[in-house]
Amino acid sequence: MRALTRKLSREILRTRGQGIAIAALVACAVATFVGAVTTWRALQRTRDVLYETHRFPHVFAELVRAPEALASRLAALPGVAAVETRVMTEALVDIPGLPDPASALLRSVPDEGEPRLDRLHLREGRSVSPGAADEVVMSEGFAKANRIRPGDRISAVIDGRWKVLRVVGVGGSPEHVFTVRPGGILNDDLHYGVLWMSRRALAAALDLTGAFNAVGVRLAPGAREEPVIAGIDRMLAPWGGRGAYGRDLQTSHRLVTDEIGQMKVMATTIPVVILGVAAFLLALVLSRLVATQRMQVGTLKALGYGDGAVGGHYAAMALVLVAAGTAVGVAGGYWLGSSLSGMYARYYRFPAILYEAEPAVGLAAAILAAAVALVAVAGAVRRAVRLAPAEAMRPEAPPTFHPSWLERAGLGRLLSPAGRMVLRDLGRRPTRAALSALGIGAAVACTMVAAFTRDASSTLVDHEFGRVAREDLAVHFTQALHAGAARELRSLPGVWDVEPFRAIPASVESGHRRHRIAVLGLDPGGRLHRVVDARRGGVEIPPAGVVVSRRLAGKLQVGPGDPIRLVFQDGARRSAEVPVVALVDDLVGLQVVMDREALNRIAGDGSLVSGAYLAIEPGASGDVGKLLRRMPRVGGVALADATRSSVERMMEDSLLWFTGILTLFAVLISVGVVYNGARMALAERERELATLRVIGFTVGESWRIAVGELAVQVVAGLPVGWLAGWGFVELTVWATSSDLMRLPAVVTLANAGRATAVVVVAAVVVALWSRRWLSRLDLVSVLKAKE
Amino acid sequence: MPATSPAFEAVGITKVYRMGEVEVHALRGVSLRIWDGEFVVILGPSGSGKSTLLNVLGGLDAPSAGVVRYRDHDLARADDRALTAYRREHVGFVFQFYNLVPSLTARENVALAAEIATDPLPAEEALGRVGLSERLDHFPSQLSGGEQQRVAIARAIAKRPDVLLCDEPTGALDAATGRSVLEVLDRVNRELGTTVAVITHNASIGGMADRVVRMADGRIAAEIRNERRVSAGEISW
Numbered sequence A: 001m002r003a004l005t006r007k008l009s010r011e012i013l014r015t016r017g018q019g020i021a022i023a024a025l026v027a028c029a030v031a032t033f034v035g036a037v038t039t040w041r042a043l044q045r046t047r048d049v050l051y052e053t054h055r056f057p058h059v060f061a062e063l064v065r066a067p068e069a070l071a072s073r074l075a076a077l078p079g080v081a082a083v084e085t086r087v088m089t090e091a092l093v094d095i096p097g098l099p100d101p102a103s104a105l106l107r108s109v110p111d112e113g114e115p116r117l118d119r120l121h122l123r124e125g126r127s128v129s130p131g132a133a134d135e136v137v138m139s140e141g142f143a144k145a146n147r148i149r150p151g152d153r154i155s156a157v158i159d160g161r162w163k164v165l166r167v168v169g170v171g172g173s174p175e176h177v178f179t180v181r182p183g184g185i186l187n188d189d190l191h192y193g194v195l196w197m198s199r200r201a202l203a204a205a206l207d208l209t210g211a212f213n214a215v216g217v218r219l220a221p222g223a224r225e226e227p228v229i230a231g232i233d234r235m236l237a238p239w240g241g242r243g244a245y246g247r248d249l250q251t252s253h254r255l256v257t258d259e260i261g262q263m264k265v266m267a268t269t270i271p272v273v274i275l276g277v278a279a280f281l282l283a284l285v286l287s288r289l290v291a292t293q294r295m296q297v298g299t300l301k302a303l304g305y306g307d308g309a310v311g312g313h314y315a316a317m318a319l320v321l322v323a324a325g326t327a328v329g330v331a332g333g334y335w336l337g338s339s340l341s342g343m344y345a346r347y348y349r350f351p352a353i354l355y356e357a358e359p360a361v362g363l364a365a366a367i368l369a370a371a372v373a374l375v376a377v378a379g380a381v382r383r384a385v386r387l388a389p390a391e392a393m394r395p396e397a398p399p400t401f402h403p404s405w406l407e408r409a410g411l412g413r414l415l416s417p418a419g420r421m422v423l424r425d426l427g428r429r430p431t432r433a434a435l436s437a438l439g440i441g442a443a444v445a446c447t448m449v450a451a452f453t454r455d456a457s458s459t460l461v462d463h464e465f466g467r468v469a470r471e472d473l474a475v476h477f478t479q480a481l482h483a484g485a486a487r488e489l490r491s492l493p494g495v496w497d498v499e500p501f502r503a504i505p506a507s508v509e510s511g512h513r514r515h516r517i518a519v520l521g522l523d524p525g526g527r528l529h530r531v532v533d534a535r536r537g538g539v540e541i542p543p544a545g546v547v548v549s550r551r552l553a554g555k556l557q558v559g560p561g562d563p564i565r566l567v568f569q570d571g572a573r574r575s576a577e578v579p580v581v582a583l584v585d586d587l588v589g590l591q592v593v594m595d596r597e598a599l600n601r602i603a604g605d606g607s608l609v610s611g612a613y614l615a616i617e618p619g620a621s622g623d624v625g626k627l628l629r630r631m632p633r634v635g636g637v638a639l640a641d642a643t644r645s646s647v648e649r650m651m652e653d654s655l656l657w658f659t660g661i662l663t664l665f666a667v668l669i670s671v672g673v674v675y676n677g678a679r680m681a682l683a684e685r686e687r688e689l690a691t692l693r694v695i696g697f698t699v700g701e702s703w704r705i706a707v708g709e710l711a712v713q714v715v716a717g718l719p720v721g722w723l724a725g726w727g728f729v730e731l732t733v734w735a736t737s738s739d740l741m742r743l744p745a746v747v748t749l750a751n752a753g754r755a756t757a758v759v760v761v762a763a764v765v766v767a768l769w770s771r772r773w774l775s776r777l778d779l780v781s782v783l784k785a786k787e
Numbered sequence B: 001m002p003a004t005s006p007a008f009e010a011v012g013i014t015k016v017y018r019m020g021e022v023e024v025h026a027l028r029g030v031s032l033r034i035w036d037g038e039f040v041v042i043l044g045p046s047g048s049g050k051s052t053l054l055n056v057l058g059g060l061d062a063p064s065a066g067v068v069r070y071r072d073h074d075l076a077r078a079d080d081r082a083l084t085a086y087r088r089e090h091v092g093f094v095f096q097f098y099n100l101v102p103s104l105t106a107r108e109n110v111a112l113a114a115e116i117a118t119d120p121l122p123a124e125e126a127l128g129r130v131g132l133s134e135r136l137d138h139f140p141s142q143l144s145g146g147e148q149q150r151v152a153i154a155r156a157i158a159k160r161p162d163v164l165l166c167d168e169p170t171g172a173l174d175a176a177t178g179r180s181v182l183e184v185l186d187r188v189n190r191e192l193g194t195t196v197a198v199i200t201h202n203a204s205i206g207g208m209a210d211r212v213v214r215m216a217d218g219r220i221a222a223e224i225r226n227e228r229r230v231s232a233g234e235i236s237w
């Protein structure tokens, strides 16, 4: 057995180039798997632990105003375990050193003891003192972006009154792991955040003493959400309830959860593709080894080595390569996972990401890789085991060749003998050639997906900020105001254009299906803020009826012409049936949009506006912001440019490694496939190539024949790759689209071209490299050996 | 028969293979002239340096020291590119193992060589000269050993080489088949005027040659000029 082990190690050493290629691919697959799995498990663990320890509510509701006494009745609802009432509002804030207007969500912290629900975790400083009217805890992202530390002062316009506030702590809570404006999805940490304040002080400022305007509810274990939501809605309706909702509509929760879901998709798809290519190469290398070692197998058996020893010998070779790749991959995967977690920590504000290099995940990856390897080499090992010694000692019958079908079709005359060699070799091993082409295809597809994510993200940003939200500022009033408020905005110096909007929280219903959303009323012909279909462009706001996101229409199972019911949860709380006029393929969030006047008519509370989109003079945002702070009913201001660059920065950050890694994988796959192909071609053709050299073919001429087959495989693999890439893109779009965001399936010619270039360049480099092997070929010794 | 200047001229060539500490002297000072149109047979015990000499003459290998010239080609100092060009223009090789390309038919194997020559014999004619006109479109796996060797010869002569170097061309063949191969070589030498050098272990083949070179221990031990060349059919095996 010791001699056999030595044979094993020599052979691994001899084929080390191929071995390294295979091990590298296994390492990539394992690293992606381990990295993605440990990351999603870390995120999930972190989220779940935070939700439990800091008591993340299950159901949320906002309302106009209800007496505190209602809280105990809410708590008595069946299925409710805990209730905490709150006071909150949106407010404009002034941060030293920040010229543009910022806004914040002001939330109450109970004055007696710790919050029962949605507890704060502090990064710095302390919590607010009970009743302190000038103390706030600032959300971490907001504080970091503005370099605010405990002790710094900011000011806010609370209910029309200017107030100086002292930041005493920096922290977060489960409801604000990811901070976005109410109703928004895209974040801008520089201009928006959360401020926690004493309940008593905030209530006094908002004239809500002894009352509340928001509530969080935790369910009893096993309790169902729907009856509780229905119960809360019933109870809050007389108090201006805007409709309770569960975690599925809580934006921070949705973003964190969608991210975990996407990690899961990545943990499965990418390793499968790469491992598949590695398995193919492994099968190839081992089949060839067994074929060339027929005689050795026969000799070993004649010496008395059993089937197990022979089979084990070859299987061990595969396992050694896989083990090497797995070891590197597991280590790389843990590193990848912890750096991914570090990246997430910049956007998802958890107390700390509980990353663990879980040994079980590495072990699972190792077992998976070993299993795939064994399946891949099973055929070759079986062939070695099945060889009868006597038969094995005879050289394999010479291969039989036939004119290929291309030649039979009469095209043969166009080909030189060298061309025919290439063609017939391909014809003799069509499966291998097809698998090689598939490998190249996988590399192209990988690169395309990488480029797609980048392209799609920037298309999404361009769409959202270049075509939909073209305003400079979006101003939200703390409550619906008369249309005159919009005219007032128009009169501010520096404001060029104003487009008012109305937004009313509503339950949109069709049959028993319903969805809670703010129905948006826009004026027709608007130029600042529009409804735009990603494919067909701008959509007219119809005089009656609604335009609905295609995704939402799918959820409600309605199409154009179908009626839907709008049950408003604000103002006069009317309900109305309206026809769906058009569906829109939008990319961010869900929307139900109608004519503002038509919306006001059916809502029945007069010609009101909830806010307005503003176009302002370039550079005037600071001055306009100052003027807005003097308007008592302005609750929030969103800056399109700032949000855009914040979103772009975040995408850049997360896509950088993603595209980088995918491109690296693609290069590795193409190098692996072409390198192995070249090695194989050279090994199998050594004799032919030596003969050609002796006849007088130059190194270049014989090299062209050797790589001709590879060239055909690469060329055949490209269209396969384009198709597969397109398929992967559609799959990615499907797997990643959510209510919050949908990547557009953009596959540009440039994308496919770049992917092709990456793979072709990798292939050409390896092919050129293989020329060296040919020039080193020892003609005499090759030809001296018996066939 | 000897012309004024020889086709090949080797003076004091040595060939040393270094394998770690050990030096193997394959050639220990060989001087040899071969004239155009000559048929030379090289005999000698195994390991005496026959193949090494032939490979040096054919531009497959360079000597460690000494001078080898083919006409105006300095084979001892030529680089790989020059040696390739030399082989391409002037030399045809035939080996013990036929080294045909299995994926090409007889005709195509010959065409492979014809393709890179300036004034080749048509593949059909080359195969006709080795008596294989009937087997043009057969793949090597469909031919016997002798037939495969004749295809290899046809491939070697298709370039109309000036010299044909054969290393044990009949080594793997039985008597009758071997004779037919030798007949072909003889005919190529007589009809096309190609210089032929044949390595063999069969001393009686020496009878076919103009000259027999005997090698021993990396040196030329003897050179014998034949008064009369016997035909291949008369050779005992």
Ligand SMILES: Nc1ncnc2c1ncn2[C@@H]1O[C@H](COP(=O)(O)OP(=O)(O)OP(=O)(O)O)[C@@H](O)[C@H]1O
Binding pocket: A781, B017, B018, B019, B024, B025, B026, B044, B045, B046, B047, B048, B049, B050, B051, B052, B053
């Ligand atoms: N590549 C090599 N490396 C080391 N030694 C070599 C090499 N090629 C040949 N030799 C040695 O050189 C000597 C001459 O070899 P060569 O092949 O020329 O002999 P030969 O006369 O052709 O023998 P045979 O009749 O067995 O073919 C031998 O001792 C051989 O071992």
Ligand SMILES: [Mg+2]
Binding pocket: B050, B051, B052, B167
């Ligand atoms: Mg020899």
